Amino acid sequence: MTKLRAHNIAISLDGFATGEDRTFEAPFGHAGQRLMHWFFPTRTFVSGSGHEDEAVGAGTTGLDDDFAKATNVGIGAEIMGRGKFGPQEGPWEDESWRGWWGEEPPFHSPVVVLTHHSRPDLLVGETTFLFRDASPREALTLASEQAGGLDVRLGGGPTVIREFLEADLVDYLHVVVSPVILGRGVRLWDGQEGLEERFDITTTSSPSGVAHIEFTRKLAAP
Amino acid sequence: MTKLRAHNIAISLDGFATGEDRTFEAPFGHAGQRLMHWFFPTRTFVSGSGHEDEAVGAGTTGLDDDFAKATNVGIGAEIMGRGKFGPQEGPWEDESWRGWWGEEPPFHSPVVVLTHHSRPDLLVGETTFLFRDASPREALTLASEQAGGLDVRLGGGPTVIREFLEADLVDYLHVVVSPVILGRGVRLWDGQEGLEERFDITTTSSPSGVAHIEFTRKLAAP
DSSP: OOOEEEEEEEEETTOEEEOSSOOSSOTTGGGTTTTTTTTTTBHHHHTTSOOGGGOOSOSBOSHHHHHHHHTTTTEEEEEEEHHHHOSOOSSOSOSOOOOTTTTSOTTOSOEEEEOSSOOOOEEETTEEEEEEOOOHHHHHHHHHHHHTTSEEEEOOOHHHHHHHHHTTOOSEEEEEEESOOOOSSEESOTTOTTGGGGEEEEEEEOTTSOEEEEEEEOOOOO | OOOEEEEEEEEETTOEEEOSSOOSSOTTGGGTTTTTTTTTTBHHHHTTSOOGGGOOSOSBOSHHHHHHHHTTTTEEEEEEEHHHHOSOOSSOSOSOOOOTTTTSOTTOSOEEEEOSSOOOOEEETTEEEEEEOOOHHHHHHHHHHHHTTSEEEEOOOHHHHHHHHHTTOOSEEEEEEESOOOOSSEESOTTOTTGGGGEEEEEEEOTTSOEEEEEEEOOOOO
């Protein structure tokens, strides 16, 4: 059974999953590196992909890297919001923007990009971006077909995470609370009051100062 | 040197330190016990005070209790907001309300209650409540005098914590992130953007599911 999993969704103590003033140069806006400071030193990030055969010994191992690494295990496709693909809004003015990730994006699998504005499928390196105007359930159906029996990753941003939580489609959600106060940006939890009742929750702190909080959907009664 | 310390300031993942709809029966409003669920089973809480000579073996020991217990160590006075003393607003209609804690409040030391509405000092058990219309700095001066060389505890609620943070008077802040989403209430962090730059921060997770986050004020350069 394909599961929908969201990993490394970093938030500030005041609940913001991204900052204000996002630009091409600043994917997290004024948050800068403050939400992902625990992630950048990890071997998974440093080695560029998290695929074990590409790890070359650089970067930290340990708890944060274990969480970072899990992001890529058993995943066959991703769903992301348009804001994760790029900072543009409205109709695509041209198709020159090919994502933040250069010519070898770290996905290595199909990525469904949710957008109201159509655009042809885009192959970059080993990753195909499929731009679709779809409901959460439709997007999950498409991504599951693309995943070839593996799980689907829900890549964010926060607005997309919320929509899939509201549709109760999320099986696993890994949130990383970074001990910073951003003050402004996009909040992850708006409209999610009482979410905890639907999940089993585990909290694990890291020497880096973050708390990894895992939400695993409760099994339905047999 | 007297320090100002805030302990056990519990917040939800969306940053609320208390819920909505507080009443005499519901000090945390709609949050109920969800913010303090880790605290109620501790020996410190069960034994009623945290004074070691009153612990009788009931309640949990371990990490959560260690944090709970630290609340009372080396404290000679407390500062609290009126909202922590009671749910009333505006002028005191009468003086029959003597706090939430019955006839033996757990403070055992002077408590400065910040209020714009005057009221005579009130002795309940071993605790004297001093009602004062004072700035954070004035309140700290008064509480420090009362503390007899010991530290002063900043008891909350969130509005009072914020005011003292803004005045940069807080030496130690222990925040407990409870993995629940409240959706509404009073936020702890409003206006505190960038607070982390002034503090050293340590995060410790507990099997109860909460993350204890300690802010210790950075020492000034010599």
